[in-house]
Amino acid sequence: MAVNHSYHVLVQELAGNRILSEVINGLRQKILLYRYRQIYQPNRLAASMQEHRNLHEGFRKKNPEEAERLMKEHLIRQCEALESVYSDSSHVSREKI
Helix, strand or coil: CHHHHHHHHHHHHHHCCHHHHHHHHHHHHHCHHHHHHHCCCCCHHHHHHHHHHHHHHHHHCCCHHHHHHHHHHHHHHHHHHHHHHHHHHHHHHHHHC
16 A cells, blocks of 8 residues: 555646646545545556556557546546445444444
8 A cells, every 4th residue: 555655646746737746645534544444445556557557558658548537547446435335334224323
């Protein structure tokens, strides 16, 4: 998780958008617990690592359109995984009440 965090911070820094970076950091803090839980869903860690490799390749090729597309795909998949964890947690919490 530490390497994953460092990778995301590096990408943010390379983007050079301080305001966007602050927004992302704020969101990351709000979803921290769910981020750790979602990465342990079946196949999510391997998929996330492959998404990072693909993104790195887009950066290496200096192809901004490809890198943007790959980043969007990664974020969508992360969002889907987070929604799944959140939905599962909400469902469990409601059952216990």
